[in-house]
Amino acid sequence: MLLQLLQPVVLLFVLLRLSPAQGAAQPPPNARNTGNCHYAKHADLEIFCSGTVKTDTFLRWRDFRAPHGTPFTIWTDRTVFLVSFYKSDMWSYSRIKMSRQGTFIATNKNGKTVALIFPYGTVHCFKIGLRYLSDLKNSCMGKAYNPNEITEYPVIHYAHDRYKTRSRLSTARNRPQELMFVLLAMLQLLDSL
Numbered sequence: 571m572l573l574q575l576l577q578p579v580v581l582l583f584v585l586l587r588l589s590p591a592q593g594a595a596q597p598p599p600n601a602r603n604t605g606n607c608h609y610a611k612h613a614d615l616e617i618f619c620s621g622t623v624k625t626d627t628f629l630r631w632r633d634f635r636a637p638h639g640t641p642f643t644i645w646t647d648r649t650v651f652l653v654s655f656y657k658s659d660m661w662s663y664s665r666i667k668m669s670r671q672g673t674f675i676a677t678n679k680n681g682k683t684v685a686l687i688f689p690y691g692t693v694h695c696f697k698i699g700l701r702y703l704s705d706l707k708n709s710c711m712g713k714a715y716n717p718n719e720i721t722e723y724p725v726i727h728y729a730h731d732r733y734k735t736r737s738r739l740s741t742a743r744n745r746p747q748e749l750m751f752v753l754l755a756m757l758q759l760l761d762s763l
Contacts (some may be wrong), residue, residue: 605695607668609723615645615652615666621710623655630715631702635728644707650723651703658729659686668693668725690730700724 620643628638636642636655645652645666652668654660663676663686674686699720708715 585594593659604692606697607693607695607725608650610668610695610725612654613647613667613723615647615650615668617664618644618646618651619707619710620644620661621706623706624709624728626715627705627709630705633702642706642710644703644710650725651707653703653706653728654729655729656729658688658691660688660727660729688729691726692730694726694728696726702726703720 620641622717623633623636623638623640623642625638628636636693638656641657642653642655643661645654647666652666660666660674660676663678663684665677669675669677669685673688675683676686677683699722701720703726704719705715707721708719
């Protein structure tokens with residue numbers, strides 16, 4: 571009798587286990603832009619430095635989209651600072667200018683200009699200054715963190731070129747939710763006995 575009652579629960583669990591995680595099945599069609607980037611639209615940014623996120627930087631800011639060891643590059647015009655996490659086509663260019671709809675106009679050392687369009691990723695512009703970018707800038711220059719230093723016009727770009735890793739993380743995050751549904755269904759069945 572109990573086995574017959576548990577069959578629908580087991581079937582539900584198997585279906586949920588085999589279904590893809592929410593949001594992991596299809597990547598977003600283009601880089602998403604959050605915030606007002608008007609201050610960076612005409613900035614002619616030049617490559618400043620590159621590095622990887624250090625453990626102390628990660629622990630200080632807890633940016634789980636760019637954990638310890640994540641590669642990054644910073645471009646600047648000395649006013650606007652753009653940090654790009656994860657390797658992307660953008661890293662091949664020494665000069666970058668932000669454009670609309672998540673695109674960048676990039677120029678290489680030979681003067682060749684192209685429009686870079688990223689199928690995945692996000693661009694975040696902030697109306698407030700950030701210590702996080704100052705920390706990354708100091709880190710890639712080999713300097714210590716200065717809590718009094720603030721980047722006034724920050725732009726953060728997450729390239730998300732490792733979509734499979736993101737998909738696996740997203741799937742792992744949804745597993746406890748599925749288990750909760752199964753446990754609730756089992757408790758309701760047992761309660762009705």
